[in-house]
């Protein structure tokens with residue numbers, strides 16, 4: 001087949017499926033008029049708590065704020081060191097710098113693109129030799145697969161570090177006997193439209209285990225408010241989730257499990273068709289991925305991307321520049337070669353169309369076009 005117009009993410013097909021309940025949910029919000037912190041927000045928080053198995057869910061305006069609120073509640077101060085993988089979206093490290101703390105970049109595991117436990121351990125001992133100590137780690141479940149939490153939590157406990165899970169891409173994934181957002185006691189997720197569970201605008205949520213910590217987060221979400229609206233007990237922000245977005249998420253949550261199953265089928269078909277021709281993603285034992293992205297690795301990635309585009313197949317590069325080499329972090333003094341695995345991944349990664357409604361014929365077209373593109 002020469003050309004077939006394919007969507008990278010198809011939100012229209014999903015909307016057609018949930019249109020009735022979506023209209024009902026939205027119309028309820030409009031007739032009630034409680035646009036800020038309406039009942040849909042707490043209904044959603046409760047449902048996400050049950051779904052994830054976490055003790056508390058605090059919905060907020062976006063995933064970046066969710067990470068920032070966690071660092072604020074953990075009392076991160078200017079000059080504090082926080083360990084973070086270099087191969088991730090800017091938000092994961094940006095929130096550290098926003099508080100004038102310092103990101104310390106860790107390399108990744110070449111098999112999963114998640115934080116490397118080996119690199120983490122060697123950085124912790126390097127800091128120790130310099131008489132420095134980090135406060136915590138932000139791990140990312142990149143592309144939807146949970147990081148190596150058993151090993152990470154061991155390193156963290158031995159060195160008195162908190163572990164934040166950046167689950168912006170992995171809400172719904174499983175790790176051993178837990179789901180994401182209920183593994184380390186501190187997690188953040190995002191409901192940006194293209195995430196596996198996305199709304200129709202910006203949205204996010206924080207998850208935690210401790211009651212006291214949850215109250216602190218609820219206060220930070222609304223200007224550090226105390227027992228009433230005009231009592232302020234700490235520095236906070238304005239980061240509520242819109243009632244309308246909560247209503248959208250409640251509608252989407254009804255089909256979420258089924259969509260995860262469909263995403264998994266799409267991923268399996270890709271792997272089956274591509275594994276003998278190109279490097280396909282690896283999911284480690286005792287965990288699942290929600291396939292926020294299906295990413296392959298190829299030496300002539302840019303050339304392949306152009307060839308696919310000519311056949312109507314959109315691809316994306318997540319992420320073309322590892323964070324330690326981003327201009328915004330240039331004052332931290334990193335140079336090329338410091339984190340070789342992250343740099344290698346940034347040069348070769350390519351994400352393919354991925355959504356629950358990707359049809360088999362479209363997928364066959366993608367697979368055969370990649371096989372052909374790799375040969376040339």
Ligand SMILES: *Cc1c(COP(=O)(O)O)cnc(C)c1O
Pocket residue numbers: 062063064065088089091092140166168169189190191192202203204
């Ligand atoms: C999307 C994303 C975020 C930020 O979420 P927003 O809702 O866009 O603020 C943070 N971390 C990772 C890994 C992400 O993919």
